[in-house]
Amino acid sequence: MKLSWKTIVLLCALLTTAGWSQQKLTLKDCIRIALKQNINIITSENLAEIADNNYLSSYSNILPSVSTSFDASRRTIGPRESIEFQPVGIDSAGNTIVQRVSVLQDKANLNSHSFSLSVSQNIFDGGGWWNRIRRGKASKNAAFHGMNAQINQTITTVAQNYLDLLKQEKILEVNQLAVQRSQDNLDKTQKMFEIGSVAKVDVYRARVNLGNDRISQISQRNAVHQARQRLNISLGKDPNEPLEIEKNVQFNFELPELATMLEQATADQPELMRQQMDVRTGELDVAISRSVFVPRVSGFFSYNRSNSEFEKIYNNFDRNWTTAVGVSVDFNLFNGFQDMVNYQNAKIDLKNKRLALEDYKRTLKSDVSTLYQRYRDLQEIVEINQQNLEAAREEYRLAEERYRLGSGTSLDLREAQVNLTDAERILVSAEYDQLIAYTQLQEALGSVQSALERL
Template identity: 25%
Template sequence: MMALSRARRWCVALPLAGVAYLMVPGALPAQAPQAPTPLSLAEALRLAKGSSESVGIARAGEQRARGQVGQRRAALLPQINTTLNWQKQLQNQFAAIAERSNSSGAGGGTGGGSDTTSAADNPITRIFASQYNFNFGLSASQPIFTGGRLRADVRAAQVARESAEIGITSAEAQVQLDVTQAYYDALLTERLSAIADSTLVQAERTLRQVQLTRNVGSTSEFELIRARVTRDNQRPQLLQARTNREAALIRLRQLLDLPANQPLQLTDSIAESTAPVEAAETFTSVNVDAAQVLALDPRVQRSVASVVSATDTTARARAAVRQAQKSVDVAQLQLKSTKSQRLPQLSATTNYQRLAYPTGVLPRSLADFFPNWTVGIGLSYPLFTGGRVRNEIVAAEAGVIEARQRLKLAQEGATLDARLAALQLTEAESNWQASIGTASQAQRAYEIAEVRFREGISTQLELSETRVQLQQALANRARAARDLQVARKRLELLPYLPLSQSGSASAAPSASTTTGPSR
């Protein structure tokens, strides 16, 4: 009995142990990490063309406009329709009249010279009193003169389709800019994360040096506590930087319709090759020329001028302005179509039918069908519409005025947008040129400060301040590189981009709080 109870306990314990084994983290064999997929900016732009929802919506709008052009053109062509009807009458007034007439004639007949012909033998009575009707018809109509209304409708639909095609180009350009911005945002957050990692390592190294000097009695407890606090305060920034990096990568995957867990290896670099740092001039006086200090770097002017000259920044080249012009054309054509309602409308019609009135359910032969063919020309004129046409013309004229005002707003907005894009590129180029030598000088300053602190020449406060300066210089250089790339891409795509709502680009991620771009 004891052996049996022990066996039962083992039978219960073994499955429970298996479940516990599965629930323990790491108990299952770990899956091999997925290799990161190399992704360049050119490849990202190629993937975005076929996966963007906004581009798909714009293409659907162009398809709808193309269908509307076909609808308007169909109104100019003959309209031909066929009908086929079969009908059985359960009660027929003409059959009842014929039957009553036959009954009266049979009861009152005298055999004299009266007509004894049955009413049912009359062909007209046969048609109206037939129990079954079979009708096949063919009708056609062709507008002859509509006062230009149909042709104006066709032209308006064509202009609307051209506007939809411009919308596709604009949507594709916006997607390219969004993907470029998301790509460089991801590179920027990776760089900021690496800076945060390096800063934490530097803080840890400082803490260990202070700990060593504290162990030999050369440093006070206050210095040790401050070094530990400095190290611990760096951890939240490190975690925030890593979170921002993952958020930027998720945003990039979302734009490209890639799996959310697919690792990416961004192959392009956010920074360009740095120009050699010019040696500082030796000043023999403390006098400073304000104009010389505040003057724009000639290298910046040349770089901005080369980019601006390669792009058509005029207002008429903008996609939004061209669409607004198409809207004016559509409004004018709609006004013309509305005014044509005051003119007579002339159309030709024809209707061909074959009618049968069989005595049975279906006709027995083609001889049972009788032809019925009509041809006509119709003329219609709106003699009195209660003011409907007049008010429709007033509304159409208001549409033209509104479209022209929107065109003017688009032209003004395009001019402002071009100026802002050039100013943003100038700012980004200036920041990039200014950050070229700052990072290397800050790195050298930190190395000197670390040696001075290790030798006991300087204090921990000096080392911390130098570390903060180095972190800020590296972050500023990464942001300047990102801003420069995005500003150049924005100016390159400027003719095809929609107008900016505020006329300014979205802010770049900061060193402490980096967020993904708006879609």
């Protein structure tokens, strides 16, 4: 069978694509993908770019405004009749004699051409222009910190979903071991029944145990599927896209004292810095709304050229022109309390932002303390479960031996098997829950990016 070169190229491309799709991703790989494709990060980057543009536009309040215009028009007046009084003589008393005469005027065309240049400059507006520039900068910084907060949140979400997928896969392996143990017990019980060592009810009981373990395995397989979908979504991918991840992840780091971490959180947490910038923008909003209560002073200059003939606009520059230069003072005396309402609302908004900041500080301290304690507790729980697992293994071994010798019952064997499976499952959950608590704690500290870079 001969293949054309086009077919060979197509097959190579498909094999390459399949290879990449089956490539196992590390946690760092997943984070890199999310930073490029996650919708929330892209949105926060766009908002930061908008804030940067708004900061540039805030300088428009102090820079001069320059405009120019070019006008050309042709006005046509149709024929019309008008009444005029024309002198026709002088009477005997020397008075002029006038006569009412109807005059017909022909159609007339009037051309008009003009060019103008105007410049206006804000001189004083109660500090409004300066505060708008500072507000633009504060909003820009707030958007930047908000983008960093979103990046940290996305990295944490990806890490949680990655670790949760690993946990669900490990638990599935535990369930598979449970199914294998139940199958082995069924086979042994069947042989023991055939030689008369146990009753038929033990065989039925072993079959029920195997069925229950298989049901748990099927349910856990669905949990793995859902965990893989959540990870795909956090990566900005289709939820049903094939995804394989590396299974060896170790977070072997010692945490500093709680007081040290609380200081770090108040210094590095991007969401905290964003809310601090929000308070700063609120302060500047109050200053801006207060600036309208003072007169606004501006200067202006204009240059205009006009004539009915186009050529005379753009030559003989010493003729056909007018200029104006001056200073204007504007002061709003009353506009239906609108300025006062804006000022009062700005002060209320500032109070709310300060309250939100203080509330977030308290919540942040609580979160750091809670996550720190949870990490320590899970660390202790893992150590306890490791001991429990060793004990459960020995219990199961002894139960098997007693059942084989006829001194133990199938119920004792099943109880020991369930205890072993539970110990394995609890240990897996505790180990990965500890890793998840570590990533959540690092996000609360504002250092999740640097912490996961050390993996």
